[in-house]
Amino acid sequence: MTIKDLAAQTGYSVGTISRVLNNQPNVSAKAKAAILQAAEECGFQLNANAQQLKQQHGKSVLVIVKGTSNELFASMVESIQALVSQTAYPLIVDYMDEDHNEVQRAVQLCLEKKPLGILFLGGNSENFCQYFDKIQAPCVLVTNDASQLHFPNLSSVSSDDMLAAKTAVEHLIRLGHKKIAVIGGDKENSDTGRLRFQGCMAAFRQYGIEFDPEIDYEATRFSFADGYKAARRLLERKKDFTGLFAASDVMAIGAIRALNDAGKRVPEDISVVGFDGLDIGGYMTPRLSTIHQNVEEMARKSVQLLLDNIENKKGLRFITVPVTLKCRESVKMVE
Amino acid sequence: MTIKDLAAQTGYSVGTISRVLNNQPNVSAKAKAAILQAAEECGFQLNANAQQLKQQHGKSVLVIVKGTSNELFASMVESIQALVSQTAYPLIVDYMDEDHNEVQRAVQLCLEKKPLGILFLGGNSENFCQYFDKIQAPCVLVTNDASQLHFPNLSSVSSDDMLAAKTAVEHLIRLGHKKIAVIGGDKENSDTGRLRFQGCMAAFRQYGIEFDPEIDYEATRFSFADGYKAARRLLERKKDFTGLFAASDVMAIGAIRALNDAGKRVPEDISVVGFDGLDIGGYMTPRLSTIHQNVEEMARKSVQLLLDNIENKKGLRFITVPVTLKCRESVKMVE
DNA sequence: TTGTAAGCGTTATCAG
DNA sequence: CTGATAACGCTTACAA
Numbered sequence: 001m002t003i004k005d006l007a008a009q010t011g012y013s014v015g016t017i018s019r020v021l022n023n024q025p026n027v028s029a030k031a032k033a034a035i036l037q038a039a040e041e042c043g044f045q046l047n048a049n050a051q052q053l054k055q056q057h058g059k060s061v062l063v064i065v066k067g068t069s070n071e072l073f074a075s076m077v078e079s080i081q082a083l084v085s086q087t088a089y090p091l092i093v094d095y096m097d098e099d100h101n102e103v104q105r106a107v108q109l110c111l112e113k114k115p116l117g118i119l120f121l122g123g124n125s126e127n128f129c130q131y132f133d134k135i136q137a138p139c140v141l142v143t144n145d146a147s148q149l150h151f152p153n154l155s156s157v158s159s160d161d162m163l164a165a166k167t168a169v170e171h172l173i174r175l176g177h178k179k180i181a182v183i184g185g186d187k188e189n190s191d192t193g194r195l196r197f198q199g200c201m202a203a204f205r206q207y208g209i210e211f212d213p214e215i216d217y218e219a220t221r222f223s224f225a226d227g228y229k230a231a232r233r234l235l236e237r238k239k240d241f242t243g244l245f246a247a248s249d250v251m252a253i254g255a256i257r258a259l260n261d262a263g264k265r266v267p268e269d270i271s272v273v274g275f276d277g278l279d280i281g282g283y284m285t286p287r288l289s290t291i292h293q294n295v296e297e298m299a300r301k302s303v304q305l306l307l308d309n310i311e312n313k314k315g316l317r318f319i320t321v322p323v324t325l326k327c328r329e330s331v332k333m334v335e
Numbered sequence: 336m337t338i339k340d341l342a343a344q345t346g347y348s349v350g351t352i353s354r355v356l357n358n359q360p361n362v363s364a365k366a367k368a369a370i371l372q373a374a375e376e377c378g379f380q381l382n383a384n385a386q387q388l389k390q391q392h393g394k395s396v397l398v399i400v401k402g403t404s405n406e407l408f409a410s411m412v413e414s415i416q417a418l419v420s421q422t423a424y425p426l427i428v429d430y431m432d433e434d435h436n437e438v439q440r441a442v443q444l445c446l447e448k449k450p451l452g453i454l455f456l457g458g459n460s461e462n463f464c465q466y467f468d469k470i471q472a473p474c475v476l477v478t479n480d481a482s483q484l485h486f487p488n489l490s491s492v493s494s495d496d497m498l499a500a501k502t503a504v505e506h507l508i509r510l511g512h513k514k515i516a517v518i519g520g521d522k523e524n525s526d527t528g529r530l531r532f533q534g535c536m537a538a539f540r541q542y543g544i545e546f547d548p549e550i551d552y553e554a555t556r557f558s559f560a561d562g563y564k565a566a567r568r569l570l571e572r573k574k575d576f577t578g579l580f581a582a583s584d585v586m587a588i589g590a591i592r593a594l595n596d597a598g599k600r601v602p603e604d605i606s607v608v609g610f611d612g613l614d615i616g617g618y619m620t621p622r623l624s625t626i627h628q629n630v631e632e633m634a635r636k637s638v639q640l641l642l643d644n645i646e647n648k649k650g651l652r653f654i655t656v657p658v659t660l661k662c663r664e665s666v667k668m669v670e
Numbered sequence: 671t672t673g674t675a676a677g678c679g680t681t682a683t684c685a686g
Numbered sequence: 687c688t689g690a691t692a693a694c695g696c697t698t699a700c701a702a
Contacts, residue, residue, distance in 0.1 A: 019681095019687095026687055027687070031688085050384075050679030051680055053681095054682085068413045068416065081432075094428075095412070381695085389677080
């Protein structure tokens with residue numbers, strides 16, 4: 001079924017059919033009605049390939065999600081889908097492995113889908129520096145700051161990871177904790193990992209707390225299992241910390257279980273603060289104290305920003321969305 | 336950049352270029368080398384739209400995921416991605432709202448992408464009955480049984496939901512629990528919800544346990560928050576159950592928190608069994624006893640089955656993957 | 671082994 | 687307001 005068939009069926013020409021199906025002016029009401037009806041009857045759908053071949057671009061908005069099992073991104077995608085579905089643009093969501101290069105992937109998808117714009121959920125500066133100049137479409141990097149990258153088509157919406165991590169650690173310090181351990185991301189190769197690490201260090205420095213990254217910091221991946229293992233390693237070599245900051249909620253949850261298995265109670269023996277503000281944290285016993293990232297707001301701002309960039313060619317922006325410390329049950333004042 | 340440009344550049348014709356880029360025979364090694372090099376140099380990529388327009392089908396495998404925040408599906412997608420990436424087929428993952436019609440969506444995507452085959456993660460019989468006859472490509476329905484649907488191109492890979500739910504409830508009964516409540520899915524409109532409910536009922540009947548669905552069953556959605564609320568409602572109207580079966584781990588986790596908030600300890604006061612075997616269950620305190628669905632195996636079988644259907648035109652199959660009862664810390668024998 | 675040319679289903683430009 | 691027709695970039699007979 002093509003517009004040619006429709007043309008034969010209705011007696012109009014392909015030109016008219018095309019105009020009707022694309023809501024263009026200069027068609028008589030009669031023709032429009034007849035054609036729409038005929039199209040409806042046989043469930044006609046334009047061939048997207050032909051359409052895009054002709055138009056040289058898809059009308060779609062692309063979301064590239066770095067990491068397949070990232071809770072935070074999953075709920076952000078959910079919000080984004082809801083938001084974008086209110087517009088006329090179809091949304092394509094592309095999930096990729098955490099270890100692969102998101103920008104190379106984007107370059108390839110651009111060639112393939114010619115999207116109107118791209119939302120990156122997660123990303124690594126280095127990849128952007130190396131490959132982003134091949135991308136022309138307006139883009140928004142979400143959860144990482146792009147203001148230092150200086151590309152003419154790359155905005156960003158992110159939390160202030162450094163400040164947030166500092167806040168988390170400060171929270172522990174103010175409750176009287178002096179011996180604090182940290183489980184975080186790779187502080188060399190991941191922007192997020194590095195910034196959160198630096199935030200911790202800033203807090204330790206400011207309050208004059210002793211902290212030796214070699215001993216008190218565990219770098220690992222953002223998963224339950226890795227959080228668990230990291231906490232075990234910490235326990236093995238340092239038996240007396242009373243506060244633990246984990247740079248993600250999943251790490252925190254894994255770590256808490258490791259602490260429990262080692263006979264430590266949370267928060268009686270050890271206070272734990274997470275990072276992200278996932279739903280699950282509110283259903284643990286004890287409920288997890290955490291740095292809450294406002295997923296809904298980040299999603300809204302990102303989409304808004306991208307659409308502005310697409311439609312009005314408004315300038316770049318680098319938005320920082322504030323985080324909040326959610327003080328719940330996994331921390332306790334030190335006696 | 337098109338194959339025409341490439342032709343001009345290399346001195347060969349578009350036909351030869353196309354043959355080289357598609358790995359077809361009847362090209363001289365010299366031509367092949369020259370063309371491949373030129374293509375490499377300018378990072379040439381075939382235009383997928385033109386290609387698919389011509390070929391009348393994409394080479395992709397499509398995964399339609401019903402529900403955007405379903406942990407179980409998320410990890411299944413991860414496995415599927417790993418599996419399919421070993422083949423030559425690109426994988427397109429499409430997430431949709433739990434309440435929307437997955438088959439209609441598939442019909443639309445077929446028109447658009449002309450995929451080689453489709454994997455449905457989750458689905459509703461009714462939607463299949465109504466719309467599936469419009470789909471020609473081989474499909475596999477994952478997590479639901481399709482043997483009673485009788486379509487010539489629809490296989491399935493699923494757990495025996497009824498048996499699994501029965502096993503879970505039996506587990507509680509054998510530990511001496513006589514007063515058992517159940518939090519499950521919609522037993523009218525969801526296949527999964529209905530089957531798991533029937534499994535429970537079968538166990539109650541077999542062991543002569545009293546169970547009034549009106550009082551002892553709470554139908555709700557598969558989320559933490561809904562599990563929490565459902566447990567509260569149960570507590571409000573029935574104060575004395577000692578066993579709780581939740582038809583998904585997320586419901587179970589929400590429910591446990593509600594029990595804790597009501598001053599009940601798990602498992603000392605109330606034993607809880609979940610369903611799915613999510614990673615998170617193993618990191619809770621207490622670790623969640625649950626019916627474990629082998630995600631990895633379901634993914635492997637589904638992909639294998641679909642590829643067989645695509646490549647060898649092998650017959651339909653309706654595979655049932657066994658579940659296992661994972662007995663952990665959230666249950667206790669009744670005194 | 672290679673080149674030529676006819677479409678694939680649309681859109682868009684023109685003339686009517 | 688409508689119809690004819692030339693692209694869009696590619697694959698694939700068929701001819702050379």
